Amino acid sequence: MLQRVLIANRGEIAVRIIRACKQMGIETVAVYSLADKDSLHVHIADEAVCIGGNSAADSYLNMENIISAAVNTGAEAIHPGFGFLSENSQFARLCEDVGIIFIGPEASIIEKMGDKAMAKKLMIEANVPVVPGSDGEVSLEEGLNIMEKIGCPLLIKASAGGGGRGMRVVHHKDDFEKAYYAAKQEAKAAFSHDGVYVEKLITNPKHIEVQILADRYGNVLHLGERDCSVQRRNQKVIEEAPSSLDKSIKEAMYEAAIKAARHVNYVNAGTIEFVVDDTGFYFIEMNTRIQVEHPVTEMITGIDIVREQLRVAGGKHLKYKQEDVVFKGHALEVRINAEDPKLNFRPSPGLIEMLHVPQGLGIRFDSAIYTDYAIPPFYDSMIGKVIVHGYSRLDAIRKMRSTLEELVIEGIPTNQSFLTMILMHPDFVKGAFDTGFIAAHLEGLLTYET
Ligand code: ADP
Numbered sequence: 001m002l003q004r005v006l007i008a009n010r011g012e013i014a015v016r017i018i019r020a021c022k023q024m025g026i027e028t029v030a031v032y033s034l035a036d037k038d039s040l041h042v043h044i045a046d047e048a049v050c051i052g053g054n055s056a057a058d059s060y061l062n063m064e065n066i067i068s069a070a071v072n073t074g075a076e077a078i079h080p081g082f083g084f085l086s087e088n089s090q091f092a093r094l095c096e097d098v099g100i101i102f103i104g105p106e107a108s109i110i111e112k113m114g115d116k117a118m119a120k121k122l123m124i125e126a127n128v129p130v131v132p133g134s135d136g137e138v139s140l141e142e143g144l145n146i147m148e149k150i151g152c153p154l155l156i157k158a159s160a161g162g163g164g165r166g167m168r169v170v171h172h173k174d175d176f177e178k179a180y181y182a183a184k185q186e187a188k189a190a191f192s193h194d195g196v197y198v199e200k201l202i203t204n205p206k207h208i209e210v211q212i213l214a215d216r217y218g219n220v221l222h223l224g225e226r227d228c229s230v231q232r233r234n235q236k237v238i239e240e241a242p243s244s245l246d247k248s249i250k251e252a253m254y255e256a257a258i259k260a261a262r263h264v265n266y267v268n269a270g271t272i273e274f275v276v277d278d279t280g281f282y283f284i285e286m287n288t289r290i291q292v293e294h295p296v297t298e299m300i301t302g303i304d305i306v307r308e309q310l311r312v313a314g315g316k317h318l319k320y321k322q323e324d325v326v327f328k329g330h331a332l333e334v335r336i337n338a339e340d341p342k343l344n345f346r347p348s349p350g351l352i353e354m355l356h357v358p359q360g361l362g363i364r365f366d367s368a369i370y371t372d373y374a375i376p377p378f379y380d381s382m383i384g385k386v387i388v389h390g391y392s393r394l395d396a397i398r399k400m401r402s403t404l405e406e407l408v409i410e411g412i413p414t415n416q417s418f419l420t421m422i423l424m425h426p427d428f429v430k431g432a433f434d435t436g437f438i439a440a441h442l443e444g445l446l447t448y449e450t
């Protein structure tokens with residue numbers, strides 16, 4: 001088993017991972033930027049190392065300093081969390097080269113599945129249904145040819161994409177060229193790689209993803225699916241498990257996800273993402289890391305996914321077999337962001353003057369904030385997640401509403417009321433929503449009192 005793990009991340013996910021390590025008797029090393037010296041993850045780890053200045057480029061993306069910190073503190077493994085270096089194959093390879101265990105799949109697997117265009121090719125090989133589109137990255141000319149075949153609307157997507165960036169919709173043929181260069185430019189700025197591919201835009205789909213776990217001994221299992229259709233600009237806002245899909249579709253998706261994982265000899269936790277409409281389900285990408293929304297799956301299965309990641313990385317067999325995985329009740333997660341929805345969701349870092357978190361059966365608050373903590377302006381605006389577990393979907397919705405009503409975060413604007421507006425919306429309650437829900441109802445969702 002692992003004895004000492006370095007956590008190459010910050011915020012709520014760093015705290016989440018440190019807690020899992022402590023519960024397993026594993027020592028922890030936190031790393032932090034100058035701006036994060038008072039952060040919760042620094043306080044609760046056994047040891048903490050400053051790895052650089054405020055910007056992510058200087059610190060949480062600084063591979064050399066992170067590897068040095070691991071070597072100097074005797075950490076035998078690095079957990080990358082999500083975002084930052086979590087899907088960076090160069091970093092995973094660097095870890096392999098210096099004999100540090102990267103808690104995730106091998107560098108070669110990240111390479112294959114992290115390039116979204118390449119991943120689609122592999123999925124076609126594995127007989128997993130994918131969204132129709134180009135066969136890999138395209139030049140302008142090749143893209144135009146694909147458009148002739150599949151028609152509009154279509155999407156131009158960055159093969160290095162993530163977090164909803166590097167993506168452009170084309171509704172009319174004449175707009176293709178402009179969108180092509182815009183997507184390339186955004187991809188270059190965000191991911192330093194400007195390759196793009198083209199796929200059909202599935203109109204009004206649901207985003208459904210399947211969580212999988214795999215160990216080094218060929219055992220692969222799924223932990224069911226999550227519905228992450230409530231999105232703003234292709235970024236998830238509310239997630240839940242299970243979804244409302246028919247049992248037969250769910251089962252076909254589980255099978256496809258396991259086939260996908262087996263095809264690339266996948267090891268550790270991963271997620272296969274699909275868009276789903278009346279005609280079927282289509283692979284869009286695989287995330288080769290722990291995801292933000294993993295707690296909803298933990299709530300309905302009782303399985304600690306980070307613990308399984310640590311066990312698998314330490315060379316153990318998965319603790320569960322497929323028949324041990326049973327789903328109970330319904331779980332919902334909302335992402336709490338330091339942002340002001342009424343000012344076009346402008347980030348709102350600053351001092352938390354007061355924090356009050358309600359407690360109760362089936363209520364979980366994953367965050368790194370505390371009273372008197374100042375949220376630095378340099379990183380992602382997500383500051384925490386509220387997760388609830390209920391007997392049924394309606395029960396979970398009610399529990400989430402009452403939890404948000406009681407949650408107090410004073411000092412900065414957050415999206416808390418905006419989230420409540422979604423939870424009150426009759427279409428959301430009925431389950432009549434798809435990835436266009438927020439855009440379609442935005443005006444109404446912003447009518448809360450401040
Ligand atoms: P997921 O599929 O897990 O939602 P995304 O592709 O949306 O993942 O991106 C990963 C997540 O990582 C984002 O939701 C975002 O909240 C988080 N993230 C990205 N960059 C940072 C950062 N600099 N600090 C904290 N979290 C980040």
Ligand code: ADP
Binds near residue numbers: 162165201205275
């Ligand atoms: P990222 O790496 O940024 O997470 P994804 O490929 O997972 O990118 O897409 C993000 C979101 O964009 C999806 O959850 C979905 O809402 C939307 N999307 C992506 N591809 C398609 C598609 N072909 N048709 C319709 N919506 C799509």
Ligand code: MG
Binds near residue numbers: 273285
């Ligand atoms: Mg995605």
